[in-house]
Amino acid sequence: MSATLSLTALPDLPMVQAGDDLGAMLAEGMARAGLSPQPCDVLAVAQKVVSKAEGRSVPLASVTPSASACRLAEETGKDPRLVELILSESLRVVRARPNLIIVEHRLGFVMANAGIDQSNVGQEGHALLLPVDPEASAARLSARLGLAVVITDSFGRAWRRGTVGVAIGAAGLPALLDLRGQPDLFGRELRVSITGYADEIAAAAGLVMGQGAEGRPAVLVRGLAWSAPAMPAAALLRVGAEDLFR
Structure with missing residues (x-):
């Protein structure tokens, strides 16, 4: 990687609608x-515009909540229809408290509310789900644009306050960089260092994208370099046997 990185938001992107050619x-x-x-350019793309283009916006009026959704809605104070969508996108509920449901998403992410959001959706009474397959979405955009692509979302962290950008899909770059066996500054062999490379890119891009009304859903990251083979974002997920907290 060069000593200088540049992050450039793509200007004047129009509002994305279902069926739009996002590429x-x-x-x-x-x-x-x-x-x-250019070689090793990465385009970080916010999940919301990918989900919008892929038609993942659901009108809550079309949702009939199940009995289990109604019970969980009463416990958390959430709209039962929204809870039904959360459950439909999830493998299991990990924790729940008022105004928050932590689930294991069908894609393996442990996250709040299955990543379903109602902010910046653009349609009143609609909720936006994650892409069906963000890895495939990233691969299509990467092939179309001729550069690496990271699809980003904002996650909370169990031990820290605040959200931060993470990669939920990646194509054309290694999502993980295994540095084990390389020397440190003083020649000592690294034994445990594995870098969440795509997550670092997503977090950096998040500083430019913002979290509110900025309207900057795509950021070009330039100045990176890697030699490892491409690896999807799914490689960032810790498997159950390695997870000490689930």
Whole structure:
């Protein structure tokens, strides 16, 4: 990696609607910014615009909550229809308290509310689900744009306050970098160092994207370098046998 990184938000991206050609919109955004793909460029793309383009917005009026959703809604104070969507996207509920449900998502993420959101959706009374397959979404965008792609979302952390950007899909780059066996600054062999590379990229891009009304869902990260083979974001998930807290 070079000593200097640049992070550039693609300018003037229009609001994304279901069925939009997101790859074309991003390519046009890069052209407006005078950016053409270079080796080891990464485009970080917010999950919300991917989900919108893929039609993952669900009107709550169309949802009929189950008895289990109603019970959990009463416990947490959430809309039973929203809880039904959360349960439908989840393998199990890990923890619940008022206004919060932590689940194991069908994709393996342990996260709040199955990643379902109602902010910046653009349609009143709708909820936005994660992409069906964010790895495939990243691969399609990567092939279309000719550069590596990381699809980002904002996660809370069990031991720390605040949300931070993480990778839920990746293509064209190694999501993990295994540094074990390499020397440190003083020649000592690294024994446990594995870097969540795609997560670091997502977190850096999040500083530019923002979390509110900024309207910057795509950020080009330039100045990176890697030699490891491409690896999907799923490699970032800790398997059950390694998880001391679940």
